[in-house]
Amino acid sequence: MNRCFLPTLAGASALLLAACSSASNAGGLGLTPAASSRSAQLANAGGVTILSRSLGAGVTVGASYDPSGMVAPPNDAWSVVPGTLRAQFSPALGSASQGAWRGVRVTMPYPPARSAEILAARAPIVRAQYADGRTLQWPALGVFDQLHHRVSVDLPAALMEHATGVTLALGIDSKKFREQAPGPRYWNGTDWSATGTIKSGKNTVVLIHGIFSSVESAFPPSRFFTGCPQKIANAGHFDQVLGFDYAWYEPPATEGALFAAFLKQVIAANVSSLSIEAHSYGSLVSLAAAPQVGSDATIANLVTMGGPLPLRGSPLADPKNHWRISMMLGLLDWYYDAPPSYVDRAFDSGMVASLATNSDALTKILDGIKGMTNKPHFVQVAGTKWICFIPGITDCNYSEETFKKILVDGTGVQLPWDGVVETIAAESKDIPDAVASPFPLSHIELPCDDSVIKWVGNQVH
Numbered sequence: 001m002n003r004c005f006l007p008t009l010a011g012a013s014a015l016l017l018a019a020c021s022s023a024s025n026a027g028g029l030g031l032t033p034a035a036s037s038r039s040a041q042l043a044n045a046g047g048v049t050i051l052s053r054s055l056g057a058g059v060t061v062g063a064s065y066d067p068s069g070m071v072a073p074p075n076d077a078w079s080v081v082p083g084t085l086r087a088q089f090s091p092a093l094g095s096a097s098q099g100a101w102r103g104v105r106v107t108m109p110y111p112p113a114r115s116a117e118i119l120a121a122r123a124p125i126v127r128a129q130y131a132d133g134r135t136l137q138w139p140a141l142g143v144f145d146q147l148h149h150r151v152s153v154d155l156p157a158a159l160m161e162h163a164t165g166v167t168l169a170l171g172i173d174s175k176k177f178r179e180q181a182p183g184p185r186y187w188n189g190t191d192w193s194a195t196g197t198i199k200s201g202k203n204t205v206v207l208i209h210g211i212f213s214s215v216e217s218a219f220p221p222s223r224f225f226t227g228c229p230q231k232i233a234n235a236g237h238f239d240q241v242l243g244f245d246y247a248w249y250e251p252p253a254t255e256g257a258l259f260a261a262f263l264k265q266v267i268a269a270n271v272s273s274l275s276i277e278a279h280s281y282g283s284l285v286s287l288a289a290a291p292q293v294g295s296d297a298t299i300a301n302l303v304t305m306g307g308p309l310p311l312r313g314s315p316l317a318d319p320k321n322h323w324r325i326s327m328m329l330g331l332l333d334w335y336y337d338a339p340p341s342y343v344d345r346a347f348d349s350g351m352v353a354s355l356a357t358n359s360d361a362l363t364k365i366l367d368g369i370k371g372m373t374n375k376p377h378f379v380q381v382a383g384t385k386w387i388c389f390i391p392g393i394t395d396c397n398y399s400e401e402t403f404k405k406i407l408v409d410g411t412g413v414q415l416p417w418d419g420v421v422e423t424i425a426a427e428s429k430d431i432p433d434a435v436a437s438p439f440p441l442s443h444i445e446l447p448c449d450d451s452v453i454k455w456v457g458n459q460v461h
Helices: 023-029 112-121 228-236 252-268 282-293 319-335 341-349 360-370 400-407 450-459
Strands: 034-037 039-041 047-050 060-066 078-090 102-109 123-130 135-138 141-145 150-156 163-173 183-187 203-208 240-245 273-279 301-305 377-383 388-391 396-399 435-439
Touching: 039 060, 047 060, 047 078, 078 102, 078 112, 102 163, 112 163, 112 341, 123 150, 135 400, 150 163, 183 228, 183 252, 203 228, 203 252, 203 282, 228 240, 228 450, 240 252, 252 273, 252 282, 252 360, 273 282, 282 301, 282 360, 301 450, 319 341, 319 400, 377 450, 396 400, 435 450
Parallel strands: 203 240, 203 273, 273 301, 301 377, 377 435
Antiparallel strands: 034 039, 034 060, 039 047, 047 102, 060 078, 078 163, 102 150, 123 135, 123 163, 141 150, 183 240, 388 396
């Protein structure tokens, strides 16, 4: 595969990342420094070029490559390949001109012996330092030259304003990471289990998660208090809670068929009623599954929370915005301790393409819902707040809104949104006879917030 995309964005660990080496010890680590006006090229085919004239007026660029240089991995599911490229700007870069998105291009070689791991993840890590003392880490658009074993990264002009330096490294999947097996989950009142039975005659709710999560993490138990699944059961008067884990990086049609097969098992067990509560991308999987359970089967309620619903989906999934949605997915990748290859899989499988506004996948899902003889009662929950990755005592210390200029401005995204999905998408008017409500919550807060649980409990019947 030779696709370019933006694979990662730092979450809570971002502010803690530090390079283990620097240009000051060049003599002992094989660094090859170079410097010139607006560009610095290294003998090993690495280098740095300022692409924006307004950013680089009067600036001298210095560059050095350290084959042993390391940065800290952002989470336990990541490892980092040795080798860092360091760029320095003197004086600091200026302001970006309006409309320009490419600011600085950084090219770095990578070890041929690690090519398979690197190309499986395609995960550049970028760390920038600014004149005011700030340090920020974010994803970068990586073009991987497999023949010459190097990666080129174009850094957004908006994030390069007043930068004094940049460090580039490459991430790969950690060998310590173990992917959880998909399939049914059973709630016993205090915890989830991968084994259990479906009991007949029960008012049943099936919970399904979204991206970068599982039922166990999206609807977690609690050690000392009532767990989220039990709160949902109490509010909706359900006496059986089931769950379904799936591969979120696959298209909705693929995972919807697997979910439909499980729903058929639930119905075959002669439960008294069946409801579904879905978060995020699980909403599309559920909508794809519902028409497949059989024309005589009845799903009483289908609750979607922060779903990129038909036909709006997400403007970020438009091909022109793929580098932006990669940035957003990468942000969640680090926050949820997922490996870098997950984002690559989401693109390669067609999952991301399925989210595009008016996509064939969304059209097919909506046609299936409209064609159902016995339609569920649709309940929609939407968020209106940016994601906070490092909360403070009274305010957010590190908010996704920091990247608003990059993630949202000029993309076609309509605010408000929940940091992942637009409010207008989560409250889709294309879904027939749906009842919807917005909440001042971010995407990751929706499934287990007490106010959401109470409101949904009053809507299901």
